[in-house]
Amino acid sequence: MKKMMFLFILLLLIGTFGYNLFFNKSIDASHSIEKEAIQDKDFLKNKQAVMYFSTTADQDLDGKGISLAVFIDDKGKAEAYRMKGLELGSLSFYENELMLVDKNTFKLVGKAYKEFKMNKPQYTGERTGYLKKEDFHISIFNTGVNKDGGYDSNIWFGNISGVQSGNIPYYILASGIPNNEVLILTQDTEKNQYALRKVLFTKNKMNVQDLITLHNPQNSEFSVRSPILSDSDYYYFILSEFIDDTTENTVLFRIHRKTLLQEKIRLATYANKQHPTAAIPYNVKNSAHIYNHKLYYINGLGEVVTFDTQSKKTNLLFTLKDAPKDGVRHNEETFFKDDSLYAVRYSEKSPEKHILEKYSLNSGKKMDSFKIKGLHGILTSVKGKSIYSYDFKWLR
Amino acid sequence: MKKQVVSTVLAFCLTAFSVPNAFAQNHHSSYTDKILQMQPDLTEEELLSSVQTIAINTGDTEEALLKQIYKELKNDQEKAKMEKQLSGELGTMGSSGGTVSVGTSTKGNFYYTASQTAYLNHGHVGMYYTSSTIVESVPDTGVRTISTTLRKVDQGDAQVKSVTTTTTNRENAATWAYSRVGIDDYSYNFVTNRTTSHYGDKNCSKLIWSAYKLNGNLDLDVDGGLGVYPRDVRDAPGTSLVRNI
Numbered sequence: 001m002k003k004m005m006f007l008f009i010l011l012l013l014i015g016t017f018g019y020n021l022f023f024n025k026s027i028d029a030s031h032s033i034e035k036e037a038i039q040d041k042d043f044l045k046n047k048q049a050v051m052y053f054s055t056t057a058d059q060d061l062d063g064k065g066i067s068l069a070v071f072i073d074d075k076g077k078a079e080a081y082r083m084k085g086l087e088l089g090s091l092s093f094y095e096n097e098l099m100l101v102d103k104n105t106f107k108l109v110g111k112a113y114k115e116f117k118m119n120k121p122q123y124t125g126e127r128t129g130y131l132k133k134e135d136f137h138i139s140i141f142n143t144g145v146n147k148d149g150g151y152d153s154n155i156w157f158g159n160i161s162g163v164q165s166g167n168i169p170y171y172i173l174a175s176g177i178p179n180n181e182v183l184i185l186t187q188d189t190e191k192n193q194y195a196l197r198k199v200l201f202t203k204n205k206m207n208v209q210d211l212i213t214l215h216n217p218q219n220s221e222f223s224v225r226s227p228i229l230s231d232s233d234y235y236y237f238i239l240s241e242f243i244d245d246t247t248e249n250t251v252l253f254r255i256h257r258k259t260l261l262q263e264k265i266r267l268a269t270y271a272n273k274q275h276p277t278a279a280i281p282y283n284v285k286n287s288a289h290i291y292n293h294k295l296y297y298i299n300g301l302g303e304v305v306t307f308d309t310q311s312k313k314t315n316l317l318f319t320l321k322d323a324p325k326d327g328v329r330h331n332e333e334t335f336f337k338d339d340s341l342y343a344v345r346y347s348e349k350s351p352e353k354h355i356l357e358k359y360s361l362n363s364g365k366k367m368d369s370f371k372i373k374g375l376h377g378i379l380t381s382v383k384g385k386s387i388y389s390y391d392f393k394w395l396r
Numbered sequence: 397m398k399k400q401v402v403s404t405v406l407a408f409c410l411t412a413f414s415v416p417n418a419f420a421q422n423h424h425s426s427y428t429d430k431i432l433q434m435q436p437d438l439t440e441e442e443l444l445s446s447v448q449t450i451a452i453n454t455g456d457t458e459e460a461l462l463k464q465i466y467k468e469l470k471n472d473q474e475k476a477k478m479e480k481q482l483s484g485e486l487g488t489m490g491s492s493g494g495t496v497s498v499g500t501s502t503k504g505n506f507y508y509t510a511s512q513t514a515y516l517n518h519g520h521v522g523m524y525y526t527s528s529t530i531v532e533s534v535p536d537t538g539v540r541t542i543s544t545t546l547r548k549v550d551q552g553d554a555q556v557k558s559v560t561t562t563t564t565n566r567e568n569a570a571t572w573a574y575s576r577v578g579i580d581d582y583s584y585n586f587v588t589n590r591t592t593s594h595y596g597d598k599n600c601s602k603l604i605w606s607a608y609k610l611n612g613n614l615d616l617d618v619d620g621g622l623g624v625y626p627r628d629v630r631d632a633p634g635t636s637l638v639r640n641i
Contacts, residue, residue, distance in 0.1 A: 124542065242500050
């Protein structure tokens with residue numbers, strides 16, 4: 001009898017160990033944030049940055065996909081708040097208020113905690129941001145083709161008072177929320193047509209205004225490389241022009257706001273048979289920025305290229321030291337703010353693995369850096385699923 | 397006292413490790429439970445109904461068909477385990493290793509990546525509709541499109557492959573797969589998906605298999621049988637490696 005008991009207990013232990021080893025997606029308790037903690041109005045006070053990670057949609061086969069909002073505090077320590085999965089999910093931050101999104105809910109964190117549930121789940125994100133004039137956050141999703149054959153990109157917008165939803169009836173290739181306006185570059189994949197459009201909000205309703213269809217006489221196929229940016233005169237976005245399986249042109253499109261005159265400026269040509277994805281930015285949604293009449297673009301090789309919006313001259317400002325050249329990522333991220341570039345870097349040699357660096361866009365020099373404590377532990381504690389970084393924001 | 401302890405432990409073990417409980421009560425075949433344990437999202441009704449239809453059409457016994465399904469699942473599971481061991485990633489994926497964008501490729505090519513769920517690593521495949529747009533079937537959404545730049549996979553075991561056939565077949569296959577976007581929902585049935593209709597709910601491997609079956613009469617399945625799994629498509633004769641991702 002004792003032997004039987006021993007056998008059962010042994011089986012139980014092996015089973016539990018095996019489950020934890022392969023399938024348990026719980027995060028190390030010392031690095032996890034409880035729901036009560038994020039509801040505290042002072043929660044963001046000692047946080048200087050936040051990253052967003054999620055499983056991909058195909059991993060939601062069992063309905064157990066996850067996402068993580070990883071907060072980095074003033075001491076460089078990372079802590080994770082776990083939610084449901086949302087591939088390509090992103091974050092919105094404005095004046096001590098952060099909006100977290102997963103496949104089912106929006107959560108406003110900071111000034112006051114509020115949670116809103118969506119009436120149907122979303123599985124792929126597109127962009128999340130804040131419109132100051134309207135005083136609300138928005139989140140756009142890549143929803144998919146509807147039953148009538150049209151494309152749906154659902155949009156949710158709102159603030160502490162409530163949220164509403166709408167629909168952008170297009171497949172979105174690129175998007176941006178510069179200068180208090182929502183811009184989208186839509187793609188008709190069957191006709192290979194690309195159109196710049198603006199999403200307008202009037203009295204809590206939204207509609208889409210057509211701006212211009214891209215002039216594409218060579219019928220080139222494009223993929224996204226940057227968010228859509230703007231200044232007082234122009235709209236800007238960077239795309240990759242497909243040449244063949246291993247070669248691409250990186251092109252900047254510039255469209256005049258009033259005349260809608262379009263310019264296509266080739267920034268670079270990449271040909272790499274061994275690592276054809278190497279030049280793809282760490283995060284195409286956060287890869288470009290306009291500051292002081294210059295457009296800054298960081299590619300996947302760590303090169304920060306500038307385009308002078310007045311003289312139209314391009315220049316290589318600087319290159320991140322030891323940036324990988326093979327296209328392999330370890331959750332590196334970038335974020336531009338004012339005259340600075342913040343970069344989450346990965347170093348195999350460092351025990352902490354992840355380092356946050358700050359660069360000056362004026363001088364190209366590294367101004368500050370610190371090791372992110374605990375991020376590697378959080379990421380490796382997720383077992384049985386692959387999670388990927390999709391957003392990063394500097395909160396100061 | 398001893399009996400009580402043993403009973404308690406036994407009861408706990410049975411509760412904890414029998415999946416799913418509802419199925420445990422109906423032992424249609426010893427294979428039924430094993431299959432459903434490996435494919436918990438597949439309903440017993442769907443499995444048995446599918447097997448009954450195949451049995452009528454082929455003259456095989458239901459027991460033999462269930463045995464074959466189980467064998468295919470076990471083979472796929474063994475392949476997954478072996479590949480994971482070879483890649484030296486036993487236990488964890490992605491988060492500690494590197495990740496890569498799928499990247500661009502030619503219309504009609506497809507990509508493969510290992511894709512872990514809580515119960516089985518089936519892998520995942522998606523097809524290039526254009527050089528920069530993937531068409532693939534994913535849970536809940538069904539057949540969808542996603543940018544090749546934004547689609548991330550784990551580095552090491554992912555690859556892009558082409559199908560050895562005419563350009564017309566490749567383009568027609570991709571166009572057909574795209575035509576299912578928004579129409580076909582996701583199906584959790586991998587085990588008999590070779591026998592189900594090309595039109596209707598489907599998973600990722602079925603989408604590509606059907607696309608080339610209907611356009612070029614190609615059978616992209618390395619081992620035939622009743623189910624076509626992502627690795628079956630990846631390893632099918634008539635496919636060749638374009639690049640490792």
